[in-house]
Amino acid sequence: MSPKRRRIRNRIHELRTARGISQGALADEVGATRQTINAIEQEKYAPSLELAFRIAEAFEMSFEEVWTFEA
Amino acid sequence: MSHAERYAWLSLIAWAAILFFLITRFTAGIDFLGQSFGLTIVEQSAGKLLWTYVTLAVIAIAAESVIAAVLAARAGEKVDRDERDIAIEARANLASYWFMAAALNVIVLHVLLNAAYGGHNLPQLNLTSLTGVAFALLFVLAAAEIVKRIATIWNYRAA
Numbered sequence: 001m002s003p004k005r006r007r008i009r010n011r012i013h014e015l016r017t018a019r020g021i022s023q024g025a026l027a028d029e030v031g032a033t034r035q036t037i038n039a040i041e042q043e044k045y046a047p048s049l050e051l052a053f054r055i056a057e058a059f060e061m062s063f064e065e066v067w068t069f070e071a
Numbered sequence: 072m073s074h075a076e077r078y079a080w081l082s083l084i085a086w087a088a089i090l091f092f093l094i095t096r097f098t099a100g101i102d103f104l105g106q107s108f109g110l111t112i113v114e115q116s117a118g119k120l121l122w123t124y125v126t127l128a129v130i131a132i133a134a135e136s137v138i139a140a141v142l143a144a145r146a147g148e149k150v151d152r153d154e155r156d157i158a159i160e161a162r163a164n165l166a167s168y169w170f171m172a173a174a175l176n177v178i179v180l181h182v183l184l185n186a187a188y189g190g191h192n193l194p195q196l197n198l199t200s201l202t203g204v205a206f207a208l209l210f211v212l213a214a215a216e217i218v219k220r221i222a223t224i225w226n227y228r229a230a
């Protein structure tokens with residue numbers, strides 16, 4: 001039996017707007033393109049573990065505070 | 072629109088033009104924009120086929136180089152390619168591979184079935200001639216590049 005499908009959720013949009021950071025600025029900080037940050041925010045693209053950690057680091061937060069794995 | 076997506080669009084236009092050029096060089100039947108193209112393959116000498124191949128290769132390399140250089144100049148210092156672009160390119164390469172595998176299988180089956188059960192009036196690809204073989208292979212190569220660009224654009228729109 002295959003495991004139940006779960007989604008990777010994130011708080012990037014919420015955290016970014018609260019800090020007044022643009023998608024482009026965040027992208028430059030983590031070494032990605034603005035389009036990739038947009039796709040991650042819209043949960044159309046699940047980033048690699050490395051990029052996910054770099055994004056959490058950019059917000060100076062732990063991984064779990066930015067990313068969750070929901071049913 | 073990202074750098075890589077813009078590249079895919081421009082490259083798609085270039086490869087569509089290359090495919091059109093290929094068809095006009097190898098076939099005849101319908102006159103359009105001063106060129107003749109259609110379903111009938113026009114037999115050509117080996118020298119002319121080689122010249123066509125070299126011309127196509129030069130056009131393809133030049134077009135890709137110019138597009139890459141122009142977009143790189145526009146991008147400047149910014150990150151123009153990241154892990155998502157690489158993942159999308161991998162998916163597009165896979166789509167292109169499956170298209171090429173399917174097309175080559177169709178060609179092989181067409182030739183074998185034609186030889187075994189010939190005598191019908193359906194359009195036939197004559198792979199007993201040098202021109203037919205060259206056209207079929209170059210057509211599949213150019214079409215596979217177009218499939219790759221379409222798959223790239225599709226993936227950018229979807230993800």
